[in-house]
Amino acid sequence: MYPVAYGFIASETTVNWTWFMEQLKKAIGDPPLLAICSDACKGLENAVKNVFPNAEQRECFYHLARNFKKRFRGFIQIYPAARAYREEIFYDNLAKMLSESSEAVQWLQANHKLLWYRCGFNPDIKCDYITSNIAESFNNWIRSHKDLPVADLADKIREMIMVLWHKRKIIAYRLPEGMILPAIMVQLRANTRGLGHLKIVKCSNWSAEVWDHSSGVSVRHIVKLEQRTCTCQEWQHTGKPCQHVLAYVTRQRGIDLEQFVHDYYLVNRFRAAYGREIEPMTDKTQWPKVDLPFLVGAPLAKLPPGRLRKLRIKGWMEGGHKKKGSKDGKFTNEMEGEKGCDNDTAPTNAKGKKMIRGPMTCKRCGEKGHRQASSKCPLNGTAKKRKRRQPRKNVTIQPAEPSTPRRPTREEILRDSPGRVTRSMLATLLGEGTSSQVDTNSPVRMPTAAAPKKMTPKRKLHIG
Structure with missing residues (x-):
């Protein structure tokens, strides 16, 4: 990351971006080999065309892919097409997209006319970046100081850049001259x-x-x-x-x-990049007083309500930031809340203000209306299954037919016997004896188990 220029504007309009590009042109001039990569902001695109007409305008592929996914699904050929260095590979992937849907290719050609593919870059610039993530790195670098006033914020950024340049200048002069980094x-x-x-x-x-x-x-x-x-x-x-x-x-x-x-990539180029010195500055009390011919008033633009944001607003593909103190650990999307609850029927809090809440979504089954730990979820094992009530039928119960008594087996006799079983007793019960000994007409009586005797503990004899 090599900071060149920074400015403070109220909104991203064509007039403000044109002013910023004019100041940038005063700082770096109009070099013949210059590439400017931007997002899908139309004001920035028009400002670059007006101030730097000879520069190569590139578009961030990340922002393009995010807008493309909102309208079309399943076109994975756009990624190898953007990363390809050869034109043949780029047109082959574009032809595959055209065979699947001509509307997607026509939308790309109509809405994204800047260079977003590597095969269209100028090879003399020696930069094959297809994204503008370097701007997000700078935004994250100054995130903890963005709530300062404008004058203090500008001075703090100048101090951070001065320290960064000094560190890299020390590294540059420790490296051998004339060598590759x-x-x-x-x-x-x-x-x-x-x-x-x-x-x-x-x-x-x-x-x-x-x-x-x-x-x-x-x-x-x-x-x-x-x-x-x-x-x-x-x-x-x-x-x-x-x-x-x-x-x-x-x-x-x-x-x-x-x-x-x-x-x-020579060390000499690295030294030349950080050869200049950023002049130190005094505090506000030692600044010279200048009588301006006009009165500096307050800005005309109204600030939005609430505290200014330090974190950038993430897109729908990235997900929101985590918030401390929340139950789910995530922010609640206001747009989803508006869909789930009407403003007229929204519940109110202790202060009487309307709260917009969306329908909760289960993380396991994906259905709305209950949480992951709720008993309504059919996948967490606690759902109460209601049995369907069967209609009562008029069925008459017939009495059971009397069955002939069955003879017990040897195993049943041994299992139910209360004690020792003799051969004569076993032969009598199984009917294996003679006709004179066993009466087949008399019912067989099974021996019953005797009640166990109650054992009393023996008393010890104490001799005094």
Whole structure:
């Protein structure tokens, strides 16, 4: 992150953005190789066209994809199309989108006319960023000081930038002059690993064919070290050797990898970027008094009610911030609350103000009207299942037919016997004896278990 200029405006309008771009032009001039990446703000887009007509206007792909997902679903080809360095890959993915829906491609061409794909970038600029997240990093950097007054906020940002420049200036003069930045070399050495899927076919000492078999289909690229070109176009756009160049260079002896990196990553450029000095300033009591020919009044714009926000408003894809003290640990979306409850019938709090609450949604089943721990959820195991009441039928109960007595088995006799069973007793019960001994007409009486005797503890004899 390299801060160049910052300003304070009331709202993002075309007039305010034009004023900011004019001040920026006074600071940096009008360089021939300049790329400005912005979001979908129309006022900023028009201001860049008016003040920097020769600059390359780029659009943040993150904001484009967020707007695209609101209208169309399932087009994953837009991501490889934006990241592709070659035009052939970009048009192939665009053709797949066109075959699925021509409306999506027409919407992109009509509403997003700026450059959001890498193959359309100027390779001489040596910057392949497709997002504008650097602005969000700066916003997060000054988040804890955004509630200060304007004069104090401007002075605090100046102090933070001054400290940042001083630290990086110390780092710059500790690095060896004329060398590539160590962070870039560490990154390139890490990229030299895992290149076994590339096959090198040498043509000369400075050019070769590189076959790529990683995707299942053999793709061939031409690498020319003298011209610093590769047909994958990544080396031309970034200024750092791609994987095809690294595979060719690392398999040769006596070749230094630093000579194939662009001068943009030299330590000398890093020193020149932080060579200037940000002048220190005194406090307000020592500032010179100036008699202005006009009266400085209060700003005309009205401030919104409530405390100013420190955190930026996140989009619908990112989710809200967590709030301390809330039951669910999340913010309640006001738009969802308006859908779930009418303003006229909304409940009121202790102060008499209307509270807008939306219908609660279960995290397990996804249904509305109950929470995750409620007994109404059918997935948490506590739901009360109501049995459907069966209608009573007029059924007459018939008396059971008398059945013949069944003889007990040997196991049943042994199990129900209260004590020792003799052979004669067992033969009598099972009917195995003679006819004179056993009467078949008399009912069989099973022995009953005797009641257990109550055991009394023995008393000890105490001899006095």
